[in-house]
Amino acid sequence: MFSSIDELQQKFSECQYIVDRPVATVVYLALKLQKPILVEGPAGVGKTELARVLAESTNSPLIRLQCYEGLDEAKALYEWNYQKQLLRLYLDQAQQKTWDETKHNIFTEEFLLARPLLKSLLSERPAVLLIDEVDKSDEEFESFLLEILSDYQVSIPEFGTVKAKHIPVVVLTSNNSRDFGDALKRRCVHLYLDYPSYERELEIVRLKVPGIKEALARQLVRFVQNLRGQKLKKAPSIAETIEWAQALLALGVDSLDAETVESTLGILLKYQSDIEKVTAKKVASLLPGQ
Amino acid sequence: MEEKVLEFCRLLRKYGLVVSFSQIIDVLKAVAEVGFDREDFYHALRAILIVEQEDLPLFDNLFRLYFQQPLSKYKKPKDSKASDFDDAGNPEGKDIEMTESAEGAGMGVEGEQLPPGSPAHLLAKAVLEGNYPLLRALADMGVRSLGRLKPEDFKRMDDLIEQAKKNIGWDEALEILFPSRGF
Numbered sequence: 001m002f003s004s005i006d007e008l009q010q011k012f013s014e015c016q017y018i019v020d021r022p023v024a025t026v027v028y029l030a031l032k033l034q035k036p037i038l039v040e041g042p043a044g045v046g047k048t049e050l051a052r053v054l055a056e057s058t059n060s061p062l063i064r065l066q067c068y069e070g071l072d073e074a075k076a077l078y079e080w081n082y083q084k085q086l087l088r089l090y091l092d093q094a095q096q097k098t099w100d101e102t103k104h105n106i107f108t109e110e111f112l113l114a115r116p117l118l119k120s121l122l123s124e125r126p127a128v129l130l131i132d133e134v135d136k137s138d139e140e141f142e143s144f145l146l147e148i149l150s151d152y153q154v155s156i157p158e159f160g161t162v163k164a165k166h167i168p169v170v171v172l173t174s175n176n177s178r179d180f181g182d183a184l185k186r187r188c189v190h191l192y193l194d195y196p197s198y199e200r201e202l203e204i205v206r207l208k209v210p211g212i213k214e215a216l217a218r219q220l221v222r223f224v225q226n227l228r229g230q231k232l233k234k235a236p237s238i239a240e241t242i243e244w245a246q247a248l249l250a251l252g253v254d255s256l257d258a259e260t261v262e263s264t265l266g267i268l269l270k271y272q273s274d275i276e277k278v279t280a281k282k283v284a285s286l287l288p289g290q
Numbered sequence: 291m292e293e294k295v296l297e298f299c300r301l302l303r304k305y306g307l308v309v310s311f312s313q314i315i316d317v318l319k320a321v322a323e324v325g326f327d328r329e330d331f332y333h334a335l336r337a338i339l340i341v342e343q344e345d346l347p348l349f350d351n352l353f354r355l356y357f358q359q360p361l362s363k364y365k366k367p368k369d370s371k372a373s374d375f376d377d378a379g380n381p382e383g384k385d386i387e388m389t390e391s392a393e394g395a396g397m398g399v400e401g402e403q404l405p406p407g408s409p410a411h412l413l414a415k416a417v418l419e420g421n422y423p424l425l426r427a428l429a430d431m432g433v434r435s436l437g438r439l440k441p442e443d444f445k446r447m448d449d450l451i452e453q454a455k456k457n458i459g460w461d462e463a464l465e466i467l468f469p470s471r472g473f
Contacts, residue, residue: 005330025330026337029320040343185341186310192343 001031001058008057016207017046017053018200023191027054030189036149036170038134038185041193043175044237050193051130051171060169061123064130065116067137073144078156079113107158117148118162126166135174139181146184196238198225204238209245219256220245222288224268230286232277236268243267258283295321298356299339305352306441307345313338328357348444410459414466432458 002008009024019027027050030037039047055062065076085106092102114122120129131145148154152164172188174180196204202221205212221241228235236244244267253260261283269275278286299314316338324330332353340349409428416424432454443450455461 005324021329022333025324025333029323029334029337032323033316033319035316182308182341186313189316189337190340191337 002028004028011057012053015053015056017049018203018207020200023193026189026191031169033189034167036172036188037191038172038174038188039191039193040174040176042195042235042237044239045193045195046238047173047193048130048132051128051173054169054171055128058126058128058169060125061127062130063116063120063123063127063168064132067131067133067135067141069136069138071137071141074115076115076117076141077144077148077154078115078118080107081111081113085111103158109159112156112159117145118154120168120170121148121152121154121162121164123168124165127168129168129170131170131172133175134172135176135180142181142184146181146187149184149187195228195235198222201225201238201241205241205245208242209249212245212249213254216248216253216255217245219288220248223256223261223286226286226288227268227278230278230282232269232274233271234269234274240268240270256287258287261287291326292318292321294357295335298335298352301352301356302339302349305348305439305444307339307348308341309339331357348441351444351447408459408462409457410462410466413458413460413463417463417467428458429454 002011005021005024005028008028009019009021012019012024027037029035039050041047051064052062054060088106088111089102092105097105112118116129120127134142134145137145149170152167153161155161195201198221201224202217205217205221206214209217224236224241224244244264247264247267248256248260251260251264258280262280265275265278265283269278295317296314299309299317303309317335320334320338321331324334335353336346336349340346409431412424413428415421416428435457436450436454439450
């Protein structure tokens with residue numbers, strides 16, 4: 001896929017996703033070693049986006065599995081299309097088919113509902129499988145996920161063993177809300193995505209919000225960087241910085257002042273308690289050049 | 291160099307980090323891909339070996355100690371200036387040949403006989419002369435004097451450093467160098 005770390009960085013930035021060399025190195029290695037990537041870090045920092053960009057830059061289909069508590073095999077792996085099978089049974093009965101003939105008919109791919117994990121194995125082209133928020137799932141799910149990530153094949157009763165046509169690139173994301181199994185962790189290459197530096201965030205804003213004035217971009221990024229230093233329930237993520245920049249651009253703001261910031265603070269901070277913490281006085285102190 | 295990597299993995303295990311066999315295989319494969327360039331090498335090892343974020347400080351300390359202190363295996367080119375500093379701010383200089391020594395055992399120094407006298411005197415002498423190899427040898431001695439370290443010990447790094455300093459007569463050396471400093 002990529003012949004060097006530099007090429008990966010280059011292709012990613014062509015898809016408007018800027019990565020530092022350390023991040024590019026880890027992704028590159030995961031691909032070369034064919035290991036899943038476990039991406040951790042605060043919300044909104046670009047974990048899911050990474051998978052999307054990986055798919056785009058390699059021209060691969062993106063198959064997404066959103067995890068939640070109680071996610072089971074039926075929703076993650078496969079399910080038989082019972083309704084269709086029943087209909088078929090009626091038909092066969094009408095035609096007086098034997099059980100053997102019927103059995104042969106209803107347990108075929110036509111009646112198999114492939115969920116994301118199975119889809120990734122069946123995919124005609126190598127896919128990127130994104131398993132989002134794996135920390136939200138439970139131990140049961142983890143154990144059969146581990147099985148799949150070990151052999152890249154599944155055994156479906158009545159159907160047979162399905163081996164991956166192409167081994168998918170697996171990206172798992174986690175918000176660290178639950179500590180999960182050691183075996184799964186050791187199978188993965190680890191990436192910790194953190195909030196960007198001032199320069200990096202400025203680059204991102206310039207890229208994602210073309211048309212924004214340089215002076216304003218610098219001001220707003222500096223403000224967000226300062227804001228993150230405060231004790232907040234939820235610090236603004238990159239996504240929020242971009243939204244804020246877009247809003248300021250739409251509002252025709254030329255330069256940041258305390259009033260503008262206060263009135264648009266809701267874009268950056270999602271918790272009322274945080275908004276209340278950042279009083280007018282605070283805003284003034286966090287604004288650059290004040 | 292692969293041996294050094296294997297040794298490093300053994301070192302991590304010694305200090306309580308769990309490193310599975312397959313992780314070691316992966317590390318070797320990764321190193322074959324990225325080479326030994328410092329930055330890429332560090333991030334590759336970190337991504338494969340560190341499974342819990344809380345193990346990172348220990349990993350960083352061991353990595354720094356293991357890969358950044360060139361001893362006898364790496365001889366500096368003859369033309370390097372005596373007072374160069376490498377990127378990490380460690381003083382480089384003409385490396386002296388140091389014989390391999392077992393943990394805690396005495397250190398033989400070829401080419402420069404360790405003069406008799408207490409460590410404190412040696413330390414003061416080394417500072418006065420700007421003798422970096424000797425300084426480094428003394429620092430090494432200080433660390434070795436701490437004996438076997440466990441991973442929990444790294445949490446009290448400051449205490450360890452104080453102890454090591456004490457073992458090589460730091461305060462006495464200061465007294466020799468700067469008498470009546472009022473310590």
